[in-house]
Amino acid sequence: MTAVSLLPSRPSAPARAKKKHVSGDRLSAALMLIGVGLAMLWANLPGDTYETVWSMPAAFSIGGVQVTFTLHQFVNDALMTLFFFLVGLEVKRELTIGELTDRSRAAVPIVAALAGLVIPALVFFAFAGSTDAADAWGVVISTDTAFLLGALAIVGPKFPSRLRMFLLTLAVVDDIGALIVIGLFYSGGLSLWPLAAAVVLMALLALVRYLPVGRGFAYSVLAIGLWIAVALGGIHPTLAGVAVALLIPVFAPRRSDVERTAELTLAFRESPNPAYAAAVTRSLRESLSINERIDNAWRPYIAYGVLPLFALANAGVHIDGQTLMDAAASPVAWGIVVGLVVGKFVGITGATLLMRVLGKGQLAPGLGLNRVAGGAALSGIGFTIALFIVPIAIDDPHTADLARVAVLAASVIAFLLGWATLVAGDRIWPPQPVGAKLVRPVDPDRDHLAGPLSARYTIVEYGDFECPFCSRATGSVDAVRAHFGDDILWVWRHLPLDGPHPHAQQAAQAAEAAGLQGRFYDMARLLFSRQGSLDTDDLFAYALELGLDEERFAADFRSPKVLRRVQDDRLDAEVMDLNTTPTFFVNGKRHVGPYDSASLIRIVETPLSERHVK
Template identity: 40%
Template sequence: MDSEKIISENTWLGSNRRLAKTIGRPVRKFLGIEASSGILLVIAALVALIWANSPWSNSYHDLWDTEIMISFGESISLEHHGHPLTLGQFVNDVLMVLFFFVVGLEIKREMVTGHLKKFRDALLPMIAAVGGMVVPAVIFFVFNSSGEASDGWGIPMATDIAFAIGVVSLLGPRVPSAMKVFLLTLAIVDDIGGILVIAFFYTDDLASGWLFVAALTVFGVIVLKKLNVRYTPVYIACGFLLWYSLFESGVHATIAGVVMGLLAPATALINDKNTVSEAVQPAMQAQTDFSGLRKATFHLNESVPITERFENLLHPLTGFLIVPIFALANAGVEISSDSLSDAASSGVTRGVVVGLVVGKIVGVSFFTFVAVRLRVSTLPNGSNFRHIFGISAIAGIGFTVSMFITALAYDNVILQDESKVGILLASALAAIIGLFLLRSVKVVEQEASFLEENKEVAQFN
């Protein structure tokens, strides 16, 4: 987001009031920093750790274990295995739907107008992402080849986009913008892989009737799109129906967010600038009535793709509120000499740490190296294999999605805690190693073609 947007003097934020000048505008400027959502995520995780290991630790667990009753009439109620949802489950199963909806929007935008549009441009990071998923999963399975612990093989496959991009942004121009694009594309493909893993491998017993309702809902949304229906409340209702049917079907309900994001139109309904200008001009000159203002608003809105509008609307909500709340609810692991000793000898913890730290570096780097050597693709402009090593280490920051898969993979609290310790340790190590490797690469003069790419990334940021 652009932190330099004009603030009207007629608003509180633009006024000369003391709170606006000393708190409001500085906070707004912080939220405009690329790394800000990652910083809030780290702060929330630290608060959870401190709280869970303080004299008030019982209040932490009591809060997230609080049962909440959510029902609509007598026929619709949200329950988990016959019991009301806890506050922690509400965060994971309900609030995180919006996070995955934004992920779906990002994937759709990249596929239609972004870095996944041209297969050739996306090929190298796609290959790297496959290596970054397969090798960590295999490493985890080596440490946990049997029993309940083996269910967590999907945990080290993930990359936290916000966290990873935030860490890389700390190095500024030391990291070529082409490598930021490489990391972004790799992380998006990782997200696609993680979503498929959640959909097909981390589901409960399936209820075919509710799956049929979900399929009908998706079909209905597709029909509405074909008919160019653009009334947002209709799609919100469809999204809720899809979410509830998947919740009841046994497929994890967050998949509804991804599906609705992928179904959202990524091109504008109105592309003719003259048409937009003709509708807006009278309103700009105060020569229209209320219906004219509505027409102008409609034309302005529909000149921007729905994916872009919803991303701009929901990204602050998910990045600055929902994901930090998720970290607060899930990162509270009790740490003691006994728990650390158990974690050090735990196959789950070792599998997660080695998978995310070593597996990502080996998988991403090796698959990239092979693809370049076989001339399947070429390295991004202005980069070398030292950049690839650094980016592959950063890709080991699995935080949010890894935590999410942990909650799906294990019902056993001990295994959950061992996994969370591994994720926290691995994410910290991955960030440190990645920063060290990327910082050690010399900044070189970039070619004109790369400078053009730099402008593209600046616009994205």
């Protein structure tokens, strides 16, 4: 049987992160649905308490300066700035160190997102272009990321990780497009001097990163000033949140910062005192970019507080028979429903298919068009930004109510269509039987090969450089290659088991960084022979021992390219439900049983029809 860890079994870090994502997405979507339900119920109670409460004035004054606003404006203009701030953080992160740094991988979701912005707008114009609400085309362009991921978690298709990553990349581009549209088409008349002040404040924000201390306070003060300047300048103030986010630096953890933290931790361990404790805390904090720290700290409050409150403040529509009849006859309502449901589906799916036909870009391994179609259908859930734009783009209260009804109806229809598409797609093209076959063929341009491509036999190993069983299997590999000679091709893929093997991930990164200098298998053998010493300093020492370029190795070690390379292998393993190492695939079929050299030689020579596979 396949080797197992002798340590207690527990979910790997990716599995725990996946469960956290799924449960968080579901909770956020559930709270927003509760907000929608309460708003609908409240708005349809006798009296006008819903409108009365949200139009209630409030005031803020300092000296002789007084600002008056309604509760609805406070939610939409102030609290939603925090939501757009998080959107901006995500955009900056993806553009700098995330999926959007890989042009070939990002090309498909970028083009699909652009089509998902343009096609719905054209559909809306086809229905409502001749009406007084033609300017409301912006209502149909944007996908609600929180509801989209929550819906995907509720549908719960098998192996959703790659679809989720595709949709997240698409959603980032979608958000960029929506923000540009809001800034260009849904802002008021511009005022020169406040905008000039905003430019100065943005320049100061860009310089905050160079302050030795007090950066958080400086960001806060300048951000509030920018929000006021943008509002006075005639641009929707929520865009100030995006501007601040784009000016906040983001970077992958740097080796020097991590090592400094380790040194301070060791000093604190040897001599516990407040000075060392403060230094360790500060070093830990500064080893991660402020972008990631703020995102991690604020996201729960936005997802579980601001967005449900926004739903409560904006989804309250008085619904009766007459309203439904008016909506059914309204070209604006039909433009919104068809634009979101059909426009998003056709735009995203059609653009993805076109990119595949043209051979431009690539989908992540294991992500099929049927899954993309299901995600495209779910992308018709356009709740948050759609409802946000309705009161800005539509002046007539009755038409605005019809638009809100249409947004809610389109979101429900899109969810049901997405659910049906994913379920039907998995039935027509069922997922690969778990672990029985290799989901991704050997790719000479990507995989690490030992042996000629023309070999009669191929063995693919998913392994972990800290796994003692993988280390022992190295001897088996050498014996098998010696037996078959040029008739065998050996391929290594990564499956770091983070729980029992805490150094496996960084060891995989070290092997990949060495591979970029043509020394992958040399580094792999070194890692296997010294499994007890896989700290970061050890890995860099091994790079020097192999004669690698130290600066290039250091840059590649934590580069997005290397991290994605290991992550892709992890996702392959998830699709095949691999959770032990080493796991072997012989000529595309999973090997179950002993993996000593004699057993592997025998299984390689056994015809497929006689071979037992899992």
